[in-house]
Amino acid sequence: MVRFGVIGTNWITDRFIDGAQKIKDFQLTAVYSRTEENAKEFANKYGVTSTYTDLSVFAESDVIDAVYIASPTAFHAEHAMTCMKAGKHVIVEKPFASNQREVESMIETAKANNVTLMEAMKTTHLPNFDLVKKSLDKIGPVRRYVANFCQYSSRYDKYKEGIVLNAFKPELSNGSLMDIGVYCLYPMVALFGAPERVKATGYMLDSGVDGEGTVTVDYPTLNGVAMFSKITNSKLPSEIQGEKGSIVIGKFSDMRDVKIVYHDGTEEKLTTDQVENSMYYEALSFIQSVQKGEIENSTNTWELSLETMKVLDQAREDIGLVFPADK
Structure with missing residues (x-):
């Protein structure tokens, strides 16, 4: 226990x-x-x-x-x-x-x-993420990673009324990149490692945080794009594109509705059953690490967290997103 x-x-x-x-x-x-x-x-x-x-x-x-x-x-x-x-x-x-x-x-x-x-970070512990990782060879070589997570925040309505809640406060190290964009970038680093180049653009709110943005990255053999927002919605899926086909992901953060679409039009369903509350898997993995005496989780490693944070830091520098914690 x-x-x-x-x-x-x-x-x-x-x-x-x-x-x-x-x-x-x-x-x-x-x-x-x-x-x-x-x-x-x-x-x-x-x-x-x-x-x-x-x-x-x-x-x-x-x-x-x-x-x-x-x-x-x-x-x-x-x-x-x-x-x-x-x-x-x-x-x-x-x-x-x-x-x-x-x-x-x-x-x-x-x-x-x-x-x-x-x-x-729940995504990397999900059964469907494991299936995505194991299926990369089916579509490879991979040439493009496109992660899309744009979710209109109910707190933005208050923001437009002049009430700035926690989600839009730079003193709390918040904003779209940190709250939403990390869901796009962390799995990318988990799948492909640290990128060679990071560039970012974003729309800054008067409160001092980004409302939405885009991060582009370069690897030696592929490019990546992460689109995220707290002030708009998107119905577009995410994709990992390879020379033989694409892995299409409906809801990226939960890895739901996952399939491969091959060049000839045939489709292969990858989605497997997952516990409805996707946070179950991260909790289970953490508890297992504690019980095994592992100070570092084998899936959500420290290197993965550190390399993802380096991407976030570079993106913030490009956007002009500065936190009091940086000083």
């Missing part, structure tokens, strides 16, 4: 808990929030009695073995390192941190304290 504490009491934490509760070795035992009211309200939903408003006290708690961190991105590194220094294993929501420097500090802290540290 791995006893979990959670940092963050928003919808994504509910979603993680819902997925993790399907795992017999998961137990939720503690909740941290900045306010006692929020901590108790969230804990009561799950019958949890241990609540905390002091991060250091939470980290030292003897009722938890591991921590799921879903605080704003600007706090990921601080929260993760505080918990790891107290001997707790940590799974941190994507994006892993604000920048490369923070990711490197988190990795060093995990090594120093011999605890598991993993980025909570």
Whole structure:
């Protein structure tokens, strides 16, 4: 049994808990929030009695073995390192941190304290992603990667009314690239490694974050394009194009509706059954790493997180997206 504490009491934490509760070795035992009211309200939903408003006290708690961190991105590194220094294993929501420097500090802290540290990117743990990876030879050689994830945020309506919520605040290291674009870029690095060149463009909002953008990358034998947005919707699928055919992916973040379309028009369905709550798989993999004594997950490796963050950093430089955390 791995006893979990959670940092963050928003919808994504509910979603993680819902997925993790399907795992017999998961137990939720503690909740941290900045306010006692929020901590108790969230804990009561799950019958949890241990609540905390002091991060250091939470980290030292003897009722938890591991921590799921879903605080704003600007706090990921601080929260993760505080918990790891107290001997707790940590799974941190994507994006892993604000920048490369923070990711490197988190990795060093995990090594120093011999605890598991993993980025909570669900896509790479999904059965359908594994099928995509194993099917690249069927369409190869691969020449183009096109990832499309544009999802209009309900918080943008408030933004247009003059109310800037967390999703559009640079002081929280947020914006379209960090919140949505990472879903396009992380699997790309997982499949093809670090790109040789990164270029990006984006539409900047008055608050100081990007509303939407595009990242293009070059590899020695293929090109990549990532399109992402929090201010528009898209119904276009994503594709991995090869000289023999294309892998077409309906919903990219969940790897749903996946098929190969060959040049002669024939189609091969790749989609297999997945647990409806796709966060189940990342939770299971993290728990297995903890139980095996692995401080680094074999799928969501530290190198993968670090190389993805380097791409995000370069894209932000091109767009002109600067966070207080960078200073």
